[in-house]
Amino acid sequence: MPETPEVDCDVVVLGLGPGGEHAAIKLARAGLDVIGIEDRLVGGECPYYGCVPSKMMIAAAHVIADVHKVARFGGTAHVDPDWGAVARRIRDEATDDWDDAVAVKRLEDNGARFVRGRGVLVGPGQVRVGGTTYAARKGVVLNTGTDPAAPPVEGLAGTPYWTNRDAVALTELPRSLVVLGGGPIGCEFAQVFARYGVEVTVVEVADRLIAVEEPEASALLEKAFADEGITVLTGASVSSVRHDESGFTLRVDQRDVVADKLLVAAGRQANLDHIGLDTVGLGEGLKVVETDERMRAGDKLWAVGDITGKGAYTHVSMYQAAVAVRDILGEDGPWADYRAVPHVTFTAPEIASVGLSEKAARDQGIDVAIGTGDLGARGWLAKEEGMIKLVADRERGVLVGGCVVSEAGGEIASFLEVAVHAEIPVATLLTMHFAYPTYHRALEHALKDIDLGSS
Numbered sequence: 122m123p124e125t126p127e128v129d130c131d132v133v134v135l136g137l138g139p140g141g142e143h144a145a146i147k148l149a150r151a152g153l154d155v156i157g158i159e160d161r162l163v164g165g166e167c168p169y170y171g172c173v174p175s176k177m178m179i180a181a182a183h184v185i186a187d188v189h190k191v192a193r194f195g196g197t198a199h200v201d202p203d204w205g206a207v208a209r210r211i212r213d214e215a216t217d218d219w220d221d222a223v224a225v226k227r228l229e230d231n232g233a234r235f236v237r238g239r240g241v242l243v244g245p246g247q248v249r250v251g252g253t254t255y256a257a258r259k260g261v262v263l264n265t266g267t268d269p270a271a272p273p274v275e276g277l278a279g280t281p282y283w284t285n286r287d288a289v290a291l292t293e294l295p296r297s298l299v300v301l302g303g304g305p306i307g308c309e310f311a312q313v314f315a316r317y318g319v320e321v322t323v324v325e326v327a328d329r330l331i332a333v334e335e336p337e338a339s340a341l342l343e344k345a346f347a348d349e350g351i352t353v354l355t356g357a358s359v360s361s362v363r364h365d366e367s368g369f370t371l372r373v374d375q376r377d378v379v380a381d382k383l384l385v386a387a388g389r390q391a392n393l394d395h396i397g398l399d400t401v402g403l404g405e406g407l408k409v410v411e412t413d414e415r416m417r418a419g420d421k422l423w424a425v426g427d428i429t430g431k432g433a434y435t436h437v438s439m440y441q442a443a444v445a446v447r448d449i450l451g452e453d454g455p456w457a458d459y460r461a462v463p464h465v466t467f468t469a470p471e472i473a474s475v476g477l478s479e480k481a482a483r484d485q486g487i488d489v490a491i492g493t494g495d496l497g498a499r500g501w502l503a504k505e506e507g508m509i510k511l512v513a514d515r516e517r518g519v520l521v522g523g524c525v526v527s528e529a530g531g532e533i534a535s536f537l538e539v540a541v542h543a544e545i546p547v548a549t550l551l552t553m554h555f556a557y558p559t560y561h562r563a564l565e566h567a568l569k570d571i572d573l574g575s576s
């Protein structure tokens with residue numbers, strides 16, 4: 122038997138999503154011999170199929186919808202939506218027609234070596250691609266990310282349903298669409314397509330949209346969707362899916378829901394099967410890879426990104442990559458801390474959260490005090506509905522979480538990120554100035570609403 126060719130290096134990065142790409146470039150710039158291995162496109166889901174194209178679609182859809190506000194303030198305006206312009210921008214400006222040549226060049230220009238192919242762990246610090254083994258003296262950074270998951274619904278597997286990867290590449294829109302799953306992906310796409318004139322139905326098995334968020338946030342989003350003519354079926358159980366030349370038929374509880382196209386946005390599955398985890402002592406069939414505060418997952422192994430189960434967000438993946446890089450370079454932290462992880466669903470209104478929800482805080486046994494408020498003077502001026510909900514630890518007198526539902530909610534929530542991260546006492550926050558009439562001034566009212574008692 123001929124020996125498998127072996128290529129030595131300091132670090133192999135297996136999977137080049139946002140975190141893997143970041144780690145490979147940082148480590149190579151620090152002088153290490155790095156090999157990055159990617160099966161599809163360098164950069165992963167975010168630039169080609171996720172955040173970037175979806176947010177381009179959202180930017181366009183929100184502008185289109187804003188035209189309809191003219192009548193509410195006085196005046197008339199007319200808009201002719203053109204999906205072709207959005208599709209061209211995604212193809213040309215966001216994805217280079219789904220070509221990663223620029224990203225590969227950036228990797229190599231920074232000193233890393235690149236291998237295209239599917240890598241499999243074959244032992245601590247060892248990854249095989251095709252017939253070649255890449256042996257990493259320091260170890261492997263695992264960043265294999267997720268694929269769209271298909272729920273086990275009868276008939277679904279044999280149909281030409283879409284996932285996010287199809288949705289971002291559409292050049293023409295259907296007349297009608299069912300979105301299966303009312304999480305962040307389903308809701309963002311549902312609103313974009315509805316704003317471009319598609320008749321949209323969202324089918325969600327949970328009793329509310331984006332069920333990980335505060336119930337008050339879900340209620341506001343459901344109202345906004347209803348106002349825009351999006352049909353939302355919550356607590357809805359899909360027993361079968363059929364497809365023929367007239368389109369899709371979903372059996373939802375006791376009725377049929379019919380549409381031209383079906384978008385499945387019912388969650389993700391981690392790319393952890395058949396990648397050789399058993400060869401590094403982790404076993405097969407894992408849903409997430411457990412890591413310590415340095416992102417170490419085992420002997421000569423670090424893991425970053427969605428596969429760690431700490432929040433499937435680009436900023437988490439890149440944060441974790443920076444932590445792993447520090448550990449690999451022998452630096453002394455800071456290590457991973459998830460108390461103030463933010464996340465934003467870019468619907469209108471935007472739902473932005475930081476840290477713990479009320480339920481999560483209570484589940485942790487925290488003595489919870491809640492403060493709520495509306496969007497204050499600016500909300501009233503702009504005729505925007507929204508809300509602020511703050512979650513405080515009464516014992517420590519600090520915020521442990523918060524949710525802002527508002528236009529630009531993600532920006533307003535940066536205040537809460539600082540407050541939760543730096544554990545600034547609520548009493549100190551209340552001594553601040555809050556500009557009038559901003560949205561963030563509404564935070565002051567919600568802070569005043571928190572009853573910290575006498576402790």
Ligand SMILES: Cc1cc2nc3c(=O)[nH]c(=O)nc-3n(C[C@H](O)[C@H](O)[C@H](O)COP(=O)(O)OP(=O)(O)OC[C@H]3O[C@@H](n4cnc5c(N)ncnc54)[C@H](O)[C@@H]3O)c2cc1C
Binds near residue numbers: 158239
């Ligand atoms: C529609 C949509 C919208 C989103 N919007 C946002 C947003 O607004 N903000 C936000 O923060 N997050 C958003 N996300 C989530 C975000 O895209 C992910 O959290 C982000 O991509 C980080 O993923 P990751 O680093 O784990 O790896 P991924 O991006 O999943 O990349 C992993 C890479 O590993 C490669 N790979 C897998 N297995 C192998 C193997 N065996 N060998 C070689 N290569 C392999 C894959 O081909 C892939 O390129 C969105 C996601 C979607 C789908």
Ligand SMILES: NC(=O)c1ccc[n+]([C@@H]2O[C@H](COP(=O)([O-])OP(=O)(O)OC[C@H]3O[C@@H](n4cnc5c(N)ncnc54)[C@H](O)[C@@H]3O)[C@@H](O)[C@H]2O)c1
Binds near residue numbers: 304467
């Ligand atoms: N703006 C952002 O930051 C952003 C945007 C999109 C996605 N993401 C990330 O990507 C992750 C994945 O997003 P997602 O929306 O696909 O997943 P998700 O798991 O967050 O939501 C999926 C939804 O589908 C529902 N569902 C599952 N099976 C179903 C069925 N058979 N019938 C009806 N409903 C069903 C679930 O109850 C859930 O509400 C998110 O959790 C988030 O971390 C982030």
